[in-house]
Amino acid sequence: MQRCGVCGQWRWPPQLACPECLSEAGGWEATGGTGTLYSYSVVHRGVDRARFPGRYVLAIVELDEGVHLLTNLVDCAPDDIAIGARVRVVFQALDDEHTVYPFTLIET
Amino acid sequence: MALSERTPRTPQASRALRETAIVGIATTEQTRAGGRYGLSYALEAFREALADAGLAKTDIQGLYAMLDQWPQTGPSDPGNFRHTNWAAQLGIPIRWYTIPANSGFGSGVAAILDASAAIGAGYIDTVAIVVGQSAATPGSDRTAPWTSAELEFNEWTGTYTAAQFALAARRHMHQYGTTVEQLALVAATIRNYGHLNPDAVMHGRGPYTVDDILAAPMAADPLTRLMCAQTNNGGGAMVLTTLERARDLRAPAVTVLGGADQFSYPAYAAPPLLSPSAGGEWSRQWVRDGFAMAGVTHDDLDVVELYDGFASWIVMQWEMLGFCGPGEGGPFVESGVMALDGRYPTCTDGGCLSFSHMGVPALLRPIEAVRQLRGEIADACPDWRSGVHTHQPVQCRHVRDAEVALAVSMGPPTGGGQFVVLARD
Secondary structure: OEEEOOOOOEEOOOOOOOOOOOOOOEEEOOOOOEEEEEEEEEEOOOOEOOOOOOOEEEEEEEEOOOOEEEEEEOOOOHHHOOOOOEEEEOOEEOOOOOEEOOEEEOOO | OOHHHOOOOOHHHOOOOOOEEEEEEEEOOOEOOOOOOHHHHHHHHHHHHHHHHOOOHHHOOEEEEEEOOOOOOOOOOOOOOHHHHHHHHHOOOOOEEEOHHHOOOOHHHHHHHHHHHHHHHOOOOOEEEEEEEOOOOOOOOEOOOOOOOOOOOOHHHOOOHHHHHHHHHHHHHHHHOOOHHHHHHHHHHHHHHHHHOOOOOOOOOOOOOHHHHHHOOEEEOOEEHHHEOOOOEEEEEEEEEEHHHHOOOOOOOEEEEEEEEEEOOOOOOOOOOHHHHOOOHHHOHHHHHHHHHHOOOHHHOOEEEOOOOEHHHHHHHHHHOOOOOOOOHHHHHHOOOOOOOOOOOEOOOOHHHHHOOOOOHHHHHHHHHHHHHHOOOOOOOOOHHHOOOOOOOOOOOOOOOOOEEEEEEEOOOOOEEEEEEEEEO
């Protein structure tokens, strides 16, 4: 995630400068990769059936660092999903150049 | 040059702020069929709005246009030469031109505010707003073609408009106890207006019950397909001028009392959190300012044309616009306010859900507000063509003696948009 080099504010989606202090300083830092489920939707009808033929879970995760990001929940049954659940990132390589960052439920 | 040596200002160029009014409106056929260009719909609506106003094209000095094709190539098109292309097509010089850059796809209400500012300040006297859309291809494998899937960082997730609104809806249900039955009541109420509107794409498809809405196939949980706007093609147009001139024209003048415009986050790129849209103090000042400018309170409103892209969005708009407190939108709609016999008849043409969502439907909300204020409503009452209405909700959608209306455009689920208050002169 991007983090301001002056005030330390995390930010997402990426911006050129910090929306808090307007500084352009800073860069990308690793987060802990865990967070809490803010909201989710089991999508029955994908935006494009050719690319998203089946059901999938769209989600908003609030990282422990405080930023929210749009992602997918994978490897979990829809019935087990609840807002407030603890989640962790599972990186998935799409190809040699691109890796995406879905999340999954942390077993309790 | 000394001030006294300058050419005296003409009355038109006076610096005194002038009141403005809507004097012409038109909608074309709203249809699931294809085969026409967006410009074709827009030109037809432009001609009809001029006829409605009793004006000629040469009366038009300013233009606010939103099409999906030439002379515009898309909402993100920087707009090079659009204005001269329009001047060439319409055969008139254009002295004031703007595009929905300040309002995303929501060209309708923002256009009225912008046009009123330009007319009110004396730059021009008369503006046409035109919209046309021909991109809908019902039955294709893609959902609404104007839906933005191509967003960096988000595209891989399979996000799209309905799914983002579903995220906001699910959070609202969790945080405030909003129920799917409340969402379904919103959809049923609006779709039942559309059922009665002979011009609606979904005319005659109802009536709908809450159970009908809930039984529809799921789009993105918790939103069933009947809680989501359909997609279609069509056009619309509106003509505005000074209130002084409006009083000499054919149709009853509808005054633009005031309004406000605010955006907070990039549409669909930022996750749709409730905090900016439902209840934060930051999101409320613009609403208070717009009502203060209009000189009205919520209690003065007779008709409310909200932006019903999704049923859940209506629940949140009641909160955002200050009709109820944060989180109270569910019980508010459950009390029946949106029906013809309720306190605030809402989306009385069937809205985006049933009348038309042709990609740029924001102008259709204030057009319906004007029709209600003029009393020009087509419905299922036996003598509606003579202007006689029964005011029975099963057949009527005419709001009795409507004097003040609110029309809203609300784009992204992250919050923000525009509203305008209109009144019968």
